[in-house]
Amino acid sequence: MAQKPQDGERRKLISAARRVLRHLPEGLPPALFLTDPKRIADPVSLADQLPQGWGIIYRHYGAAHRVWQATQLAEIANRRGLALLIAADPLLAMQVGAAGVHWPFAQQSAARKWRSRFELMTVSAHGGQELRRVESNLFDAALVSAVFPSNSPSAGAPLGAHTLRTLSRESRLPLYALGGLNAQTAASISDAAGVAAIEGISDAFGR
Numbered sequence: 001m002a003q004k005p006q007d008g009e010r011r012k013l014i015s016a017a018r019r020v021l022r023h024l025p026e027g028l029p030p031a032l033f034l035t036d037p038k039r040i041a042d043p044v045s046l047a048d049q050l051p052q053g054w055g056i057i058y059r060h061y062g063a064a065h066r067v068w069q070a071t072q073l074a075e076i077a078n079r080r081g082l083a084l085l086i087a088a089d090p091l092l093a094m095q096v097g098a099a100g101v102h103w104p105f106a107q108q109s110a111a112r113k114w115r116s117r118f119e120l121m122t123v124s125a126h127g128g129q130e131l132r133r134v135e136s137n138l139f140d141a142a143l144v145s146a147v148f149p150s151n152s153p154s155a156g157a158p159l160g161a162h163t164l165r166t167l168s169r170e171s172r173l174p175l176y177a178l179g180g181l182n183a184q185t186a187a188s189i190s191d192a193a194g195v196a197a198i199e200g201i202s203d204a205f206g207r
Contacts, residue, residue: 009204012183014051019190024174028120028141029055029083031186031195032176033202037063039151040202044072047082049205055083057102057122057196060092070096083120090114102143105130111138122176126156128167136172143196147189148180151199161188168192 017030024030032055035043047056058073060066070086074096077084085102086093093101100120103111108123115121115138123139125131126146134142144167148158158180159167168175175193177186182200189195 016186146179150179
Protein backbone atom coordinates (compact mmCIF):
# COMPACT_ATOMS: atom_id res chain seq x y z
CA MET A 1 0.00 0.00 0.00
CA ALA A 2 1.35 3.42 -0.97
CA GLN A 3 2.35 5.64 1.94
CA LYS A 4 0.34 8.81 2.39
CA PRO A 5 2.21 12.13 2.92
CA GLN A 6 0.19 12.48 6.13
CA ASP A 7 1.85 9.33 7.51
CA GLY A 8 5.26 10.96 7.35
CA GLU A 9 4.01 14.09 9.11
CA ARG A 10 2.51 11.96 11.83
CA ARG A 11 5.70 10.00 12.42
CA LYS A 12 7.79 13.17 12.64
CA LEU A 13 5.48 14.68 15.25
CA ILE A 14 5.46 11.50 17.29
CA SER A 15 9.26 11.37 17.15
CA ALA A 16 9.56 15.00 18.29
CA ALA A 17 7.12 14.34 21.14
CA ARG A 18 9.20 11.39 22.33
CA ARG A 19 12.28 13.61 22.53
CA VAL A 20 10.28 16.14 24.56
CA LEU A 21 9.68 13.49 27.23
CA ARG A 22 13.39 13.55 28.08
CA HIS A 23 13.12 16.97 29.71
CA LEU A 24 9.46 17.56 30.64
CA PRO A 25 8.54 16.71 34.24
CA GLU A 26 6.66 13.45 34.72
CA GLY A 27 2.91 13.86 34.38
CA LEU A 28 3.00 16.49 31.64
CA PRO A 29 1.96 15.40 28.13
CA PRO A 30 4.65 15.90 25.47
CA ALA A 31 2.20 17.45 23.02
CA LEU A 32 -1.02 19.44 23.35
CA PHE A 33 -3.73 19.66 20.70
CA LEU A 34 -5.65 22.95 20.97
CA THR A 35 -9.15 22.93 19.55
CA ASP A 36 -10.43 25.90 17.56
CA PRO A 37 -14.04 26.01 16.29
CA LYS A 38 -13.08 28.19 13.35
CA ARG A 39 -10.27 25.95 12.14
CA ILE A 40 -11.10 22.44 13.37
CA ALA A 41 -14.59 21.30 12.42
CA ASP A 42 -14.55 17.99 14.31
CA PRO A 43 -12.13 17.96 17.26
CA VAL A 44 -13.78 14.85 18.73
CA SER A 45 -12.87 12.61 15.79
CA LEU A 46 -9.37 14.05 15.69
CA ALA A 47 -8.85 13.52 19.43
CA ASP A 48 -9.55 9.83 18.93
CA GLN A 49 -6.48 9.62 16.67
CA LEU A 50 -3.96 11.16 19.08
CA PRO A 51 -1.19 9.05 20.60
CA GLN A 52 -1.57 7.81 24.15
CA GLY A 53 -0.18 10.26 26.70
CA TRP A 54 -0.78 13.40 24.64
CA GLY A 55 -3.09 16.20 25.78
CA ILE A 56 -6.05 18.23 24.55
CA ILE A 57 -6.95 21.81 25.40
CA TYR A 58 -10.63 22.27 24.63
CA ARG A 59 -11.53 25.89 23.81
CA HIS A 60 -15.27 26.26 23.36
CA TYR A 61 -15.69 30.08 23.30
CA GLY A 62 -19.22 29.72 24.67
CA ALA A 63 -20.49 27.32 22.00
CA ALA A 64 -23.99 25.97 22.64
CA HIS A 65 -22.78 22.36 22.27
CA ARG A 66 -19.83 22.77 24.66
CA VAL A 67 -21.09 20.36 27.33
CA TRP A 68 -21.74 17.62 24.77
CA GLN A 69 -18.40 18.15 23.06
CA ALA A 70 -16.45 18.33 26.33
CA THR A 71 -18.16 15.13 27.50
CA GLN A 72 -17.16 13.35 24.30
CA LEU A 73 -13.57 14.54 24.64
CA ALA A 74 -13.48 13.44 28.29
CA GLU A 75 -14.66 9.95 27.31
CA ILE A 76 -11.94 9.70 24.67
CA ALA A 77 -9.33 11.04 27.10
CA ASN A 78 -10.25 8.48 29.75
CA ARG A 79 -10.35 5.62 27.28
CA ARG A 80 -7.12 6.45 25.49
CA GLY A 81 -4.94 7.86 28.27
CA LEU A 82 -5.01 11.51 27.18
CA ALA A 83 -4.91 14.60 29.41
CA LEU A 84 -7.93 16.85 28.85
CA LEU A 85 -7.83 20.49 29.91
CA ILE A 86 -10.75 22.88 29.48
CA ALA A 87 -9.77 26.43 28.60
CA ALA A 88 -10.95 29.11 31.06
CA ASP A 89 -13.90 27.05 32.33
CA PRO A 90 -13.20 25.24 35.61
CA LEU A 91 -16.87 24.46 36.19
CA LEU A 92 -17.14 22.60 32.90
CA ALA A 93 -13.84 20.88 33.64
CA MET A 94 -15.24 19.61 36.93
CA GLN A 95 -18.52 18.62 35.31
CA VAL A 96 -16.87 16.32 32.76
CA GLY A 97 -14.01 15.15 34.98
CA ALA A 98 -11.22 16.81 32.99
CA ALA A 99 -7.65 16.62 34.27
CA GLY A 100 -7.37 20.38 34.49
CA VAL A 101 -7.81 23.89 33.16
CA HIS A 102 -5.86 26.05 30.75
CA TRP A 103 -5.92 29.78 31.56
CA PRO A 104 -5.33 32.79 29.33
CA PHE A 105 -2.66 35.11 30.74
CA ALA A 106 -5.24 37.83 31.48
CA GLN A 107 -7.23 35.42 33.68
CA GLN A 108 -4.37 33.88 35.63
CA SER A 109 -5.45 35.44 38.92
CA ALA A 110 -8.75 33.53 38.66
CA ALA A 111 -6.76 30.30 38.82
CA ARG A 112 -5.82 30.76 42.48
CA LYS A 113 -8.96 29.29 44.02
CA TRP A 114 -8.92 26.32 41.64
CA ARG A 115 -5.32 25.17 42.12
CA SER A 116 -6.20 22.45 44.59
CA ARG A 117 -9.10 21.15 42.50
CA PHE A 118 -7.18 19.99 39.46
CA GLU A 119 -4.29 17.74 38.55
CA LEU A 120 -3.00 20.08 35.82
CA MET A 121 -3.18 23.82 35.21
CA THR A 122 -1.48 25.62 32.34
CA VAL A 123 -1.31 29.28 31.30
CA SER A 124 -0.73 31.17 28.06
CA ALA A 125 1.99 33.78 27.64
CA HIS A 126 2.63 35.88 24.56
CA GLY A 127 6.38 36.38 24.60
CA GLY A 128 8.93 36.68 27.35
CA GLN A 129 7.45 39.76 29.01
CA GLU A 130 4.19 38.00 29.86
CA LEU A 131 6.00 34.79 30.76
CA ARG A 132 8.03 36.62 33.41
CA ARG A 133 4.80 37.92 34.95
CA VAL A 134 3.18 34.50 35.28
CA GLU A 135 2.53 33.39 38.86
CA SER A 136 4.53 30.21 38.52
CA ASN A 137 3.29 28.67 41.78
CA LEU A 138 -0.21 28.42 40.28
CA PHE A 139 0.64 26.46 37.16
CA ASP A 140 2.33 23.30 35.95
CA ALA A 141 3.44 24.70 32.58
CA ALA A 142 3.13 27.70 30.27
CA LEU A 143 2.29 27.86 26.56
CA VAL A 144 4.50 30.48 24.90
CA SER A 145 3.57 31.99 21.54
CA ALA A 146 4.11 32.68 18.80
CA VAL A 147 7.33 30.73 18.28
CA PHE A 148 7.08 30.43 14.49
CA PRO A 149 4.95 32.29 11.92
CA SER A 150 1.32 31.45 12.64
CA ASN A 151 -2.11 31.72 11.04
CA SER A 152 -3.63 32.80 14.34
CA PRO A 153 -5.04 36.36 14.23
CA SER A 154 -3.63 37.02 17.72
CA ALA A 155 -0.08 35.91 16.84
CA GLY A 156 2.59 38.58 16.97
CA ALA A 157 6.08 38.51 15.52
CA PRO A 158 7.53 35.00 15.91
CA LEU A 159 10.02 34.49 18.73
CA GLY A 160 12.09 31.87 16.94
CA ALA A 161 13.75 28.73 18.29
CA HIS A 162 16.77 30.54 19.79
CA THR A 163 14.62 32.88 21.92
CA LEU A 164 12.46 29.95 22.97
CA ARG A 165 15.53 28.12 24.28
CA THR A 166 16.60 31.22 26.22
CA LEU A 167 13.14 31.54 27.76
CA SER A 168 13.13 27.84 28.60
CA ARG A 169 16.40 28.18 30.53
CA GLU A 170 15.15 31.25 32.40
CA SER A 171 11.60 30.07 33.12
CA ARG A 172 10.54 28.60 36.43
CA LEU A 173 7.91 26.62 34.53
CA PRO A 174 8.19 23.98 31.81
CA LEU A 175 7.25 25.49 28.45
CA TYR A 176 5.18 24.43 25.47
CA ALA A 177 5.91 26.10 22.15
CA LEU A 178 2.79 27.35 20.34
CA GLY A 179 2.42 29.08 16.99
CA GLY A 180 3.51 27.57 13.69
CA LEU A 181 4.31 24.19 15.24
CA ASN A 182 4.15 21.29 12.80
CA ALA A 183 6.06 18.14 11.92
CA GLN A 184 9.04 20.13 10.65
CA THR A 185 9.31 22.89 13.24
CA ALA A 186 8.59 20.64 16.23
CA ALA A 187 11.86 18.81 15.70
CA SER A 188 13.80 22.07 16.10
CA ILE A 189 12.45 22.84 19.59
CA SER A 190 11.96 19.36 21.09
CA ASP A 191 15.04 19.80 23.29
CA ALA A 192 13.63 22.95 24.92
CA ALA A 193 9.83 22.75 25.09
CA GLY A 194 6.76 20.64 24.62
CA VAL A 195 4.70 20.88 21.43
CA ALA A 196 1.37 22.72 21.29
CA ALA A 197 -0.50 23.14 18.02
CA ILE A 198 -3.81 23.43 16.23
CA GLU A 199 -3.40 22.84 12.51
CA GLY A 200 0.07 21.32 12.89
CA ILE A 201 -1.51 18.41 14.76
CA SER A 202 -4.81 18.31 12.86
CA ASP A 203 -2.99 18.12 9.52
CA ALA A 204 -1.04 15.09 10.73
CA PHE A 205 -3.78 13.25 12.61
CA GLY A 206 -7.00 14.30 10.88
CA ARG A 207 -8.64 11.65 8.77
